[in-house]
Amino acid sequence: MRITLLGTGDAPGTPVVGCTCKTCQAAVRGTKSSRTRFSILVQNEFEDESGNTVEGRVLIDCSPDIRFQLLRENISGRFDQKKPVQTHLPIVIDNIVFTHAHYDHFSGLGEFYRVQPVISIYGVSDTLNSICNFFSYFSPHIQKNEIGSYETFSLIGLDFMLFDVVHQPVKQPVGIIIKNERSKVVITGDCNQNIPEKSLDVIKDPDLFIANAIIPDNYVAGPIHKHMNAIEAMEIAKKINAKDTILSHLSHYYPPHEEAIKKGLKVGFDGMKFEL
Numbered sequence: 206m207r208i209t210l211l212g213t214g215d216a217p218g219t220p221v222v223g224c225t226c227k228t229c230q231a232a233v234r235g236t237k238s239s240r241t242r243f244s245i246l247v248q249n250e251f252e253d254e255s256g257n258t259v260e261g262r263v264l265i266d267c268s269p270d271i272r273f274q275l276l277r278e279n280i281s282g283r284f285d286q287k288k289p290v291q292t293h294l295p296i297v298i299d300n301i302v303f304t305h306a307h308y309d310h311f312s313g314l315g316e317f318y319r320v321q322p323v324i325s326i327y328g329v330s331d332t333l334n335s336i337c338n339f340f341s342y343f344s345p346h347i348q349k350n351e352i353g354s355y356e357t358f359s360l361i362g363l364d365f366m367l368f369d370v371v372h373q374p375v376k377q378p379v380g381i382i383i384k385n386e387r388s389k390v391v392i393t394g395d396c397n398q399n400i401p402e403k404s405l406d407v408i409k410d411p412d413l414f415i416a417n418a419i420i421p422d423n424y425v426a427g428p429i430h431k432h433m434n435a436i437e438a439m440e441i442a443k444k445i446n447a448k449d450t451i452l453s454h455l456s457h458y459y460p461p462h463e464e465a466i467k468k469g470l471k472v473g474f475d476g477m478k479f480e481l
């Protein structure tokens with residue numbers, strides 16, 4: 206499978222509108238400090254129902270910047286062979302799995318009304334209901350698939366599982382585990398360090414741990430109780446024995462990207478890819 210970090214920013218994104226800090230200035234110059242809002246693309250070759258090998262695509266969350274992110278990644282759509290191409294839109298994304306219904310994670314779903322004819326979404330019921338209420342005007346285009354935490358489900362030839370996290374005041378925020386026959390990827394979604402024991406148990410030993418870490422430490426802009434900072438995220442990484450860790454959902458309180466890397470911070474960047 207291939208994992209692409211489509212957006213590594215927090216809710217305001219970097220640059221923050223109107224901000225002239227060092228990081229936002231670097232972002233305006235178009236460096237890796239420029240961060241769009243959170244989304245992850247998962248790609249995997251699998252056999253479809255007709256026995257053809259196709260590239261499946263699952264989005265983890267749907268950023269308000271999704272249109273720009275998909276254009277940037279040069280995603281080409283798949284047409285349904287049974288219908289003449291001119292009369293319909295291509296399939297670009299097979300499924301979207303949602304972590305929670307905060308604007309920076311779901312509002313890009315509105316784009317799919319005009320990108321592809323039908324979109325199938327997965328998540329816990331509270332999250333899916335909030336999203337469908339928000340987008341009630343195109344709800345006939347949404348296929349809703351409610352999944353409980355800790356249940357395994359299969360998409361594009363990969364195993365997925367949702368696990369509970371804490372991200373107040375969201376009722377049931379979740380992180381996501383993705384597995385193929387070789388590797389395990391864990392994505393925290395938005396959460397603080399109080400990850401329930403049951404979740405810590407199912408997320409242990411990941412090959413790749415993608416953790417939310419909104420600020421580098423509490424001295425810069427903290428404490429922020431809804432998210433982990435980089436120190437807390439690395440503590441969780443150690444606790445679950447992660448082979449590789451990458452920090453995402455990053456604010457402009459981080460130093461510019463290259464400086465953050467030199468300081469040993471495991472920060473990701475928009476467009477970063479992993480083959481697993």
Ligand SMILES: [Zn+2]
Pocket residue numbers: 215216243307309310395454
């Ligand atoms: Zn967020």
Ligand SMILES: [Zn+2]
Pocket residue numbers: 220221224225226227228229230457
């Ligand atoms: Zn700034």
Ligand SMILES: [Zn+2]
Pocket residue numbers: 305307372395
């Ligand atoms: Zn959130």
